[in-house]
Amino acid sequence: MAPGSEHNGESSPAKPSVFLPIYGNPWLISCFCLVTKTLIPLVVLRASVGRCHDSPMPAAQFDTAVRVMGTVSAIASGGDPVNERGRAVLAELKKLIPFEAAEICSINPLTGASVQIAAEGYSDQVLGQLHSSDFHDLMDLLGIKETGRPVRMKDLPGDPLDNWAVADVLYPAGYAEGLTMCLRTPDGRVTGVINLSTVSTSHPSDIARDAVANLCGTLGNLADPLQSGRWLALILGAGSMAVGLDGAGCAIRLPGLTGHKLLTEGTDLLEVAKGAAVHNSWGSFLWADDDDWFRVRVVPCRGEQPIMTVVSMDAIEIGPLSRRELEVLTLAAEGLSNQEIGNALVISNRTVASHVEHILDKLSAPNRAAAAAYALREGFIMGRVTRYDG
DSSP states (O other): OOOOOSSOTTSOOOOOOOOOOOTTOHHHHHHHHHHHOSOOOGGGOOOOGGGOSSSOOOHHHHHHHHHHHHHHHHHHTSSSOHHHHHHHHHHHHTTTSOOSEEEEEEEOTTTOOEEEEEEESOOHHHHHHHTSHHHHHHHHHTTHHHHOOOBOGGGSSSOGGGSHIIIIIITTTTOOEEEEEEEEOTTSOEEEEEEEEESSTTOSOHHHHHHHHHTHHHHHHHHOTTHHHHHHHHHHOTTOEEEEEOTTOOEEOOTTOBOOGGGSTTOHHHHHHHHHHTTOSOEEEEEEETTEEEEEEEEEOTTOSSOOEEEEEEEEOOTTOOHHHHHHHHHHHTTOOHHHHHHHHTOOHHHHHHHHHHHHHHHTOSSHHHHHHHHHHHTOOBSOOOOOOO
């Protein structure tokens, strides 16, 4: 539906008036815990049949609501591509709200633009309005982004036709009711929007609205454009140093990962990483910062927006090789001869040959090719070697 608000600028948002009951059913308890992802005391939940604004709901609708919540949570947190999960979420929600049109979109954290995840039923014209900056401004004005609560046409203050999105977009398209909710992650970031529209004024019911409200955080994570970075945080380990790069090479902070001065915008390290990222494949190189050494990994995130690449780094010991030997090994792996290495580093051919001999001995490599292959395989290539040969 078009955005509405359950409060005006002078009053606090209304508290949910409907809670899904658990009634001691172990299966329902497990579903609820899956949805909320926290073991809150179950005593705070209360029956809502007598409090619904609509006619009393049969117990079957409560069961359906909780089942849908559990299934949606499982789908949203799965490992399938985000578009497939989005379509599966809409199919499941349709069991609770018989909508004629629906969509889930993410919000680009850099531009604020809507990026469609899944949609059905809406015309391109309606979707264009729902993705417009005017629609986002209207959600801000009505406090929808701030509350994270779903809002139906009937929940709007005053006459819904005073809302341009209802009067000029949805009603003319044949939709008489619906629901809009901004998706928020548990840490409070607005990551997307869900819109559902119906031709019947009976849907969504109060209980369906509150079921969707309970899914706000779950769907917020689904729509989170930084979700690929979150998975990398799990892979790399808590506290790992990493940053994301968008398509233009701008740095984006990744939730769950720490930063570093070398991973800030404009550093030489990130410039080298951007060069490695154009190959759209995993890359690894060494980087020195005074006396500290880091292994840097460049990881592409195919199909994820806005993050296109993740650059991570870990402090390491470079082992038996000296810095000069690493420079020689890096240039040798690039195919330079002893003469060319000497010219680049302003050292004699004899010194280069001595370094190569030490490298082969320390790496137990039979020849230069084997040493270069080892360096490439194990990530012992320096990201930058200062050269003096122009």
